[in-house]
Amino acid sequence: MLAARFHGQHDIRVEDVPTPTPSAPDDILVEVHWCGICGTDLHEYAVGPIVTPTTPHPLTGVTLPQTLGHEFSATVVEIGRDVRDVAVGDRVAIMPAIVCGRCYFCRRGQGHLCLVFACTGLSAETGGLAQFAVVKEYQVAKLPDSVSDLEGAVIEPAAVAAYGVDRAGVTGGDVVLVTGAGPIGILSAMYAAAVGAGAVIVAEPNPNRAALAASLDIGEVLDPTAPGFAERLLDLTDGIGVDLTVECSGTSPGLATAISSTRRAGSVVQTGLHTKPAQLDAMALAEKDLSLHGSWCYRLTDWPRVIRMVAAGRYPVARAVTAQIDLPDVVSRGFDVLVDPQGDQLKVLVRSGGGTS
Template identity: 50%
Template structure:
């Protein structure tokens, strides 16, 4: 079967590999992926990997490179193991890609995303979404209603990252919110904040193309260029008595962005770290104390969030498909996928791949 495999930095190949064979384990699900998104984690692997993909057998899954990529995807069920009852052959599903023990400290508490041995389909598992077939575990297979498309179902995974950040920020009806960064996660975070009822959403983004895209997909947002002036003052001018926003969501993963969020949030406000930092950040701890703020850090998402997001998409409350800017075939995954997303012009947010 055809598959997109990561071998090393700037070494991603479309190859013919053996498809899954043999008898399914009782909790296995055999699937045919439909569409798969290229994630920021995939981009980091392409640029500087292996980082997350395993050079040595993964401690929990046993997987090792070369790795079939793809952890943001939808699929159709082909067959199920004897113990699987919640999905059947022919069902459409969204993949919740995290793999972890069900019976360790975190698993027993339903905190599957916090397991220290967690693996991920498409990053540290034998199979991924950018292959014609894959085997996943029963808990990875999340049924979706007929009212959402395969593309929308593939977008549930990155949408979960965004919505978890909004949840941790306590965004509710009437909230004032700053989203720092309008990449794919930032754009989804703005949509999620709107779905949660935020009354004012300010999006800070230096890239003009990304400012244009977010203005089109979230016309209710106030989109600003942080280089055009003092962001904290811009935010103050848009909020009641100049106090700043209730919640600032950092979606870039850079020190400057984190510190800008701290300056822009009101006293006793909340800053949520949604973007992943690749190196330590220097912060002004005294400012955190002076403003009496709460800083929340997030890792992935609670895996139980899938049905909620599917319902939000089905009702039109969370239009995740607006973040998709291109659809490509796997044969073009490097030139029209990875390289396009790394273009400094920033003309794309989410690119979907069909294998």
């Protein structure tokens, strides 16, 4: 089968590799339909290896090269003898986290904080940027007929966005600022609107991404580097500031905008991942009595809930998809386009098999 394999910085090769086979009684072989290229994948490509293991991973034992892809939908083609939740032929979305189930955090229902956390497509034998993958039963969630294969591949980043917004604690009617209009920022804005935000404002300096965000009509889109940004934000919030900010840019300027824009006693959640230490105005954090939250991954049990929101039309995740490409073109039309700072794409999905849109 074909698979996009990460060997090192700027080195992804579409290679012919053996089709994986289930070996454990709770293993499931799936045929991949669509797989998204994530910001984490882009970080690996541009400056990695970061989380892809160069020595045997403590849980999975794998090392580079790694088949990438952890945002994907698929159809079940083979199941282990102990699998009960899905059957051959079921369409599924993959929850890629691999956890030990035994550490302090796993035993408390916080598998996303597992001490030996691994991930299909980053630190596992298989990944979604391939024609087939093997996953565990706890990693699959059935898709209803009303959710397409394409939407199924966006459930993973949609869950990341949802968890960040939930960490910030949106209350009905809140004014929410999202800094950074990348895929997670756009999905965060959509989710905030879906769970009751009174208004959503997006801050994005890249004109191409700002235009994409504006075309989705989620809320006002502002350039945080433009003169008058702070004044416009105060105009929109009766001079108080936003109730909470979801910081999705993963940059020090984005975090600074979040802290300066949020009202006293408001909340800021850091959803975007920083690849280097950030500068933080701790005095402003203290003076404004702000709550600053981290956000890592998602609750591993969130897939059915997010899928139901998509099925009901409340969380229109497919609107974040701006390009659909084939697996052989994953580098030239996917990774190279997305790492361009002035790129005009938001979420690129890769067609690995027979999925429909």
